[in-house]
Amino acid sequence: MKKLYDGVQRFCAAHPRFGIPNLMRVIVIGNVAVYVLMLLTMRADANALAFLYLDGGKVLRGEIWRIITFIFVPASSSPFWLAISLYFYYWIGTSLERQWGTARFNLYYWSGVLLTAIVTIVASAISGTGYPVGGTEYVNLSMFFAFAFLFPDTTVLLFFILPVKMKWLAYLDGALFAFDIIKAIGAHNWAGVVLPIVALLNFAVFIWPEVHYLKERTKYQNSRKTVQFRQAQQQQAKQAQQQGYRHKCAVCGRTDTDYPDLQFRYCSKCVGYHCFCQDHIFNHVHFTEE
DSSP: OHHHHHHHHHHHHHOTTOSOTTHHHHHHHHHHHHHHHHHHHTTTOTTTTGGGSBOHHHHHTTOTTHHHHGGGSOSOSOHHHHHHHHHHHHHHHHHHHHHHOHHHHHHHHHHHHHHHHHHHHHHHHHHSOOOOBOSOHHHHHHHHHHHHHHSTTOEEEETTTEEEEHHHHHHHHHHHHHHHHHHHHHTTOHHHHHHHHHHHHHHHHHTHHHHHHHHHHHHHHTSTTSOOHHHHHHHHHHHHHHHSOSOBOTTTOOBTTTOTTOOEEEOTTSSSOOEEETTTTTSSOOOOOO
């Protein structure tokens, strides 16, 4: 996972303009357009827009466009819930794009779409049965998990009434996620088992390594060997009031009060908070103990 994560990071750094800017706006507009077409054609033919669905068997027979068009199939037939869903995921997607940048967000979204298509096609090829997929339910859920990880304390109004933090919604969705997998196993719906797991795989590649990096960063920041300059500045301010000077060289003992034109710096390689004048900042033995 770490190698894939590092590869994604390098690719995004080398190609910052990769992808479609404001991708979620395109997805939302496409969903609205297809929903309007559904309303216009439903009375004449309920299956008029079936050609948009991802069907592994039909893709293998040459209907390649289904790999892309299925993402524009609305998740709900209710205009109210569709509007809520599109707004919610538009908000999440644009927030992730601002946080990550266009390149990484596009990689995250399109890799989820691609994994969904690959699993559906492979399942159809093995079983000889088509598994129609409309909409990006599991891709959106993976996107939601990513947002909840990055912004766990963001509060939303559940049912427009109850304020709930994103992390608690993520726990609830995770439980529903597991329930859907168990139910699919009981019904021998193997596509319903594999597709949710694939969505979690996408999350694992892009997000899970950040858990390790976050722990390492926290450990480093709390290490005694790490110089916390803001804390050092506060300590020096207190010492200045008590001792009559703010900076004192740990080698020669000169202070900023006695030598106001002398520059003083802190050494990041020394353990603790040790100040040195301009003559000794690069010419001293590093402190290894407090």
